[in-house]
Amino acid sequence: MYDVAIIGAGVTGSAIARELSRYQANICVIEREEDVCGGTSKANSAIIHAGFDAAPGSLKARLNVRGNQMMDALAKELDIPFLRNGSLVTCTKDQDRGGLCALLEKGRKNGVPDLRILERDELAALEPNIGDDVVCALYAPTGGIVCPFHMTMAYAENACVNGVTFFLNTKVTSIRKAETGYTIETTHTDTGEAETFLAKTVVNAAGVYADTFNNMVSSHKIHITARKGEYCLLDKDAGTHVSHTIFQLPSKMGKGVLVTPTVHGNLLVGPTAVDVENKEAVNTTQDGLDALSRTASLSVKNLPMRQVITSFAGLRAHEDGDDFVIGEAPDAKGFINAAGIESPGLSSAPAIGEMVAELVRGLLSLSEKPDFVAERKGILRPETLSMEERNRLIRENPAYGNIICRCEMITEGEILDAIHRPLGARSLDGVKRRTRAGMGRCQAGFCSPRTMEILEREVPMRMFDITKNGVGSNIVVGVNKEI
Amino acid sequence: MKQYDLVIVGGGPAGLAAAVSAKDSGIDSILIIERDRELGGILNQCIHNGFGLHTFKEELTGPEYASRFIDQVMERGIAYKLNTMVMDISPEKKVTAMNREDGMFEIDAKAVILAMGCRERSRGALNIPGYRPAGIYSAGTAQRLVNMEGYMPGREVVILGSGDIGLIMARRMTLEGAKVKVVAELMPYSGGLKRNIVQCLDDFGIPLKLSHTVVDIEGKERVEAVTIAEVGADRRPIPGTEERYTCDTLLLSCGLIPENELSKSAGVSINPITSGPVVNDSLETSIPGIFACGNVLHVHDLVDYVSQEASSAGKNAAAYIKNGAPADAKTVEIHPVDGVRYTVPKYIRPSEMDDNLTVRFRVGDVYKNCCIATYFDDALISRRKRPVMAPGEMEQVILSKAKLSEYPDLSKITIRIEEGE
Numbered sequence: 001m002y003d004v005a006i007i008g009a010g011v012t013g014s015a016i017a018r019e020l021s022r023y024q025a026n027i028c029v030i031e032r033e034e035d036v037c038g039g040t041s042k043a044n045s046a047i048i049h050a051g052f053d054a055a056p057g058s059l060k061a062r063l064n065v066r067g068n069q070m071m072d073a074l075a076k077e078l079d080i081p082f083l084r085n086g087s088l089v090t091c092t093k094d095q096d097r098g099g100l101c102a103l104l105e106k107g108r109k110n111g112v113p114d115l116r117i118l119e120r121d122e123l124a125a126l127e128p129n130i131g132d133d134v135v136c137a138l139y140a141p142t143g144g145i146v147c148p149f150h151m152t153m154a155y156a157e158n159a160c161v162n163g164v165t166f167f168l169n170t171k172v173t174s175i176r177k178a179e180t181g182y183t184i185e186t187t188h189t190d191t192g193e194a195e196t197f198l199a200k201t202v203v204n205a206a207g208v209y210a211d212t213f214n215n216m217v218s219s220h221k222i223h224i225t226a227r228k229g230e231y232c233l234l235d236k237d238a239g240t241h242v243s244h245t246i247f248q249l250p251s252k253m254g255k256g257v258l259v260t261p262t263v264h265g266n267l268l269v270g271p272t273a274v275d276v277e278n279k280e281a282v283n284t285t286q287d288g289l290d291a292l293s294r295t296a297s298l299s300v301k302n303l304p305m306r307q308v309i310t311s312f313a314g315l316r317a318h319e320d321g322d323d324f325v326i327g328e329a330p331d332a333k334g335f336i337n338a339a340g341i342e343s344p345g346l347s348s349a350p351a352i353g354e355m356v357a358e359l360v361r362g363l364l365s366l367s368e369k370p371d372f373v374a375e376r377k378g379i380l381r382p383e384t385l386s387m388e389e390r391n392r393l394i395r396e397n398p399a400y401g402n403i404i405c406r407c408e409m410i411t412e413g414e415i416l417d418a419i420h421r422p423l424g425a426r427s428l429d430g431v432k433r434r435t436r437a438g439m440g441r442c443q444a445g446f447c448s449p450r451t452m453e454i455l456e457r458e459v460p461m462r463m464f465d466i467t468k469n470g471v472g473s474n475i476v477v478g479v480n481k482e483i
Numbered sequence: 484m485k486q487y488d489l490v491i492v493g494g495g496p497a498g499l500a501a502a503v504s505a506k507d508s509g510i511d512s513i514l515i516i517e518r519d520r521e522l523g524g525i526l527n528q529c530i531h532n533g534f535g536l537h538t539f540k541e542e543l544t545g546p547e548y549a550s551r552f553i554d555q556v557m558e559r560g561i562a563y564k565l566n567t568m569v570m571d572i573s574p575e576k577k578v579t580a581m582n583r584e585d586g587m588f589e590i591d592a593k594a595v596i597l598a599m600g601c602r603e604r605s606r607g608a609l610n611i612p613g614y615r616p617a618g619i620y621s622a623g624t625a626q627r628l629v630n631m632e633g634y635m636p637g638r639e640v641v642i643l644g645s646g647d648i649g650l651i652m653a654r655r656m657t658l659e660g661a662k663v664k665v666v667a668e669l670m671p672y673s674g675g676l677k678r679n680i681v682q683c684l685d686d687f688g689i690p691l692k693l694s695h696t697v698v699d700i701e702g703k704e705r706v707e708a709v710t711i712a713e714v715g716a717d718r719r720p721i722p723g724t725e726e727r728y729t730c731d732t733l734l735l736s737c738g739l740i741p742e743n744e745l746s747k748s749a750g751v752s753i754n755p756i757t758s759g760p761v762v763n764d765s766l767e768t769s770i771p772g773i774f775a776c777g778n779v780l781h782v783h784d785l786v787d788y789v790s791q792e793a794s795s796a797g798k799n800a801a802a803y804i805k806n807g808a809p810a811d812a813k814t815v816e817i818h819p820v821d822g823v824r825y826t827v828p829k830y831i832r833p834s835e836m837d838d839n840l841t842v843r844f845r846v847g848d849v850y851k852n853c854c855i856a857t858y859f860d861d862a863l864i865s866r867r868k869r870p871v872m873a874p875g876e877m878e879q880v881i882l883s884k885a886k887l888s889e890y891p892d893l894s895k896i897t898i899r900i901e902e903g904e
Contacts (some may be wrong), residue, residue: 021491028824070533081498096557134886151791188512233611235609282614282615283612283614283615283699283700284612284613284615285615286612286698286720288612289610291614305803306855308607308608308610309605309607309608310605310606310607311607311610312615313613337820387587389588390586390587391587394581394583394586394587395586398583398584399583401581401582401583401584401585401586402566402583403518403568403581407566407744409568409570437718441602441605441608442602442603442605443605443606443607443608444624445602445603445605445620445621445623445624446602446624448624449627449628449631449632463634464724464868467617467704468617468704469617469704471664471704472703472705472706473616473617473705474617474705475617475636476628476634476635476636477635477636477637477638477731478634478635478638479633479634479635479662480629480633480634480635480659481660482635482660483637483638483659
C-alpha cells in the first residue's frame with residue numbers, strides 16, 4: 001500500500017513527487033512513457049512566464065507568479081538551466097494600446113513586479129530585430145527561459161534519490177475506490193503484464209488524460225481538450241536574433257506566436273493553437289508550419305526561417321473552465337487533481353508541487369524526513385570548465401575527452417552520466433534530452449550510431465531493443481539480409 | 484603548446500591527399516586530425532564500386548580508394564591522430580583539439596587545411612510535416628548502420644531526394660533484403676549522377692518520381708506510412724495528387740551541407756551559395772594560411788576531383804609555409820552568371836596561379852546542347868559544347884596563365900551557360 005500514487009511523470013507530477021519526498025511516506029509515480037518528461041512537458045515554449053496573462057484571482061495567476069518567484073532558488077538547488085531574459089508583449093496597432101494597458105493592469109493585480117510599457121524607440125534599441133510595425137510593448141523583466149527537460153528530470157531525479165519509486169512504461173487502465181484509498185490497475189506497455197497498485201491517496205497529474213482519471217472516481221466531471229501547438233526550432237546561428245522573449249498581444253486562442261532564445265542558445269518560434277480530437281496527435285502540419293513564420297514576422301523581422309533545424313508539436317491540456325483544476329475531488333476523498341495544467345503550467349510547476357504536497361501532507365498527517373536531500377547536481381557540462389579543469393577531468397575519466405555529438409560537442413562522459421544517473425536514459429531521445437547529443441544541426445545523423453553503441457554496452461541492452469523513445473520505436477529491425 | 488608547420492583538419496579523402504601532396508612538396512611537420520576511429524572518412528561506408536576511374540583508371544570501392552591514400556600517408560610517415568576532435572581554430576591558426584589520451588591541447592600551426600567534409604540535410608531542416616517517429620534516417624546514417632555496423636534500419640522504404648547517397652542506398656537496401664517502394668525528388672531533375680540512376684534504380688525497377696515531395700509522415704512510434712504529392716513549378720504540393728505508401732522507413736537524401744562551423748569560428752568568409760569558404764586560386768580562404776579542399780569547400784560529385792583539389796591545396800599550403808604570403812598580387816573575380824551557380828575558386832591572381840587552373844562549378848538547371856562560355860571582360864575566350872549539363876554533375880573550365888597574361892588590364896572573368904553551338 002502506497003501512501004501516495006502520482007499518475008504522470010511530467011513536470012507537474014515530478015514537482016509534486018519531489019515536494020512530497022520531503023516527508024516520510026511511501027510514494028510512487030506511474031508513467032506510461034519510457035521516460036519522465038514524455039508528454040506535454042517535452043514540447044512547449046520553455047518559458048517561465050512573468051504572470052500577467054491569467055485572470056486576477058485565478059489559480060493560474062497565483063501559481064504562475066509564485067512559481068516564477070521560486071525559480072532562482074530552485075534552479076540553484078536542482079541545477080536547472082534558467083535565465084531571466086525578460087519578456088516583451090508587442091503591440092502592432094496604436095488602437096490595440098488599450099489591450100496592452102489592460103494586460104499591464106492585470107499583471108499588477110497579479111503581483112508581477114516591475115512591469116512597464118516601452119515605446120518604439122526604447123524597444124528598437126533593446127531588440128534591433130523587432131518588427132517594423134510594433135508601436136510599443138509591455139516589458140516584464142522577471143520573464144525567463146528554462147530547459148523543460150532538465151527541470152522535469154531534476155525534480156524526478158531528486159524525488160527518486162529521496163525514495164520515490166518510478167514505474168515507467170506503465171499505463172493506468174482503471175482507478176476505483178477501495179476500502180482504504182484507491183485501487184489502480186495498470187498494464188506494462190512493453191510486456192503487457194498487469195499490475196495493481198493500492199494507494200491511500202492518488203494525485204492525478206496525467207496531462208491531457210487527467211479528465212479520464214478524474215471521471216473514473218468523481219461525479220464532478222472535468223473535460224480536457226487537447227490544444228495543439230506547433231513549433232520550429234532554429235540553429236544556434238540564429239540564437240541571438242532576439243534576446244528577450246517576444247510575445248504578441250494575446251487573443252482568446254492563446255498567447256499568439258512567440259519568438260524566444262532558448263536557454264541553450266537556439267531560437268524557438270511558436271506555438272500555433274488548434275484544438276484536436278486525438279490526444280496523441282503530436283504531428284506537425286503544413287498549415288501550422290506555414291502559419292508560424294507568417295505570424296511570427298508580425299513581431300520580429302528578418303526571421304531566418306531557413307535555419308530551422310527541427311519542428312515539433314505539443315498538446316496543451318485545456319480544461320473547459322479555463323483554469324487549473326487543483327485540489328481534492330469533492331466526492332472522492334484522497335483523490336487530488338492537478339489537472340488542466342496548460343500554459344503557464346511549466347512556470348507554475350514549482351508552486352503546484354508545493355501546493356499539492358501541502359494538501360497531501362495535511363490529509364495523511366505526514367512528518368518531515370530528517371535525511372531529505374534537497375540538492376541535485378545536473379550532468380556536468382565540460383564546456384563550462386577551463387582547459388585546466390577539463391584536462392583534470394579527462395585524466396580522471398577519459399570518456400570526457402571523447403566527443404560523440406559533434407554539433408553540440410557532447411562527450412561520451414556526459415552520455416555515460418545520463419545513462420547511469422537516477423532514472424537514467426534508456427533511449428536515443430532519453431540521451432538527447434539529458435545531454436543534447438543529437439539535438440544540434442545534423443539532428444543525430446552522425447552521432448546516433450555511436451550513442452546506440454554506448455547504450456548497448458552500458459545499459460546493457462541488445463541493439464535491436466534500442467529505441468528512439470520507447471516501446472515500438474526501435475531503430476534497427478534486424479541484421480543485413482535477415483529482416 | 485605543440486607546433487606543426489601544417490595541421491590538416493579531417494582525415495578523409497581531402498585531408499589525405501592534401502597531406503601527401505604537402506609532404507611531397509617538402510613539408511615534414513604535418514599533423515592530420517581525424518575525429519573518427521580510422522582514416523578514410525565517409526569513403527569507409529561507401530562499399531560500392533565506381534571510385535577512382537579518373538585517378539587510378541580502375542574501378543575501386545570506397546574503402547579501397549581510401550586505402551590507396553592511407554598507404555601513401557603511411558609510407559611517408561605523416562603523423563595523424565584518430566578519435567580527436569578539433570574544437571576551435573583561431574584566426575592566428577591556433578588549433579584546439581581534444582581526445583581521450585591527450586585531453587584538450589593546443590597546436591600552433593603555420594598553415595591549416597580545412598578538410599572536414601559535409602553533413603546531410605536533416606528532416607528538420609526540410610521541415611516535412613507529420614509525426615516524428617523512429618524510422619526516419621538520413622541516407623548516410625542508414626549507410627553507416629548497414630555497411631559498417633551490419634544492422635538494417637527498416638524493411639519497407641520510401642526515399643526522399645535523389646542525391647547520390649540516396650540512390651546508392653536504394654540499391655543497398657534492396658540487396659540486403661528490404662523493399663524500396665519509391666524515390667521521390669522535389670526537383671524536376673535528379674540531384675545525383677546519371678549512372679547511379681541507371682545502376683541503382685532502373686536496374687532494380689525502383690520508380691523515381693520527379694517533382695514530388697513528402698507531405699505527411701504517419702506513425703507515432705515507428706513510421707507506418709508516408710504520403711507523397713506532386714509539386715508545381717513553385718515546388719508546393721498540388722492538392723489531389725497525394726499518394727500514400729505504407730512503409731516503416733523514410734530515408735532522406737536531400738542535399739549535403741559543408742560543415743563550416745570551425746571555419747566560421749576562425750573568421751573565414753563563407754560563400755552563401757556553396758556554404759563553403761570563399762577561396763582564391765591557391766584554395767586559400769579569406770584568412771592567409773588557412774586553405775580548404777574537398778566537400779567542406781563545395782560538395783563534389785566524384786571523389787577523384789576531391790583528391791585533385793586537395794592535392795593542389797597541399798602543394799599551395801607547402802608554398803605558403805616555405806615562402807610566406809606573397810606580396811599583394813592583382814586579384815580578379817570570377818563572375819558566375821546565366822546558369823552557373825558559383826565557381827571554386829572565386830578569385831584568381833594571374834601572377835601567382837599555376838600554368839593551368841581548374842575552375843569547378845555546378846549549373847542551376849538541366850541544360851541540353853548548350854555551351855560553357857568564358858569571357859575575359861567582354862572578350863570571349865572559350866566556348867565548349869556540352870550535350871547535357873545537370874545540377875548533379877560538376878562542370879569545369881581550365882584557365883591558362885599564358886592566356887591571362889595577354890590581358891594585363893583584366894578586371895573580371897565571366898563564366899556563363901549559352902545556348903547554341
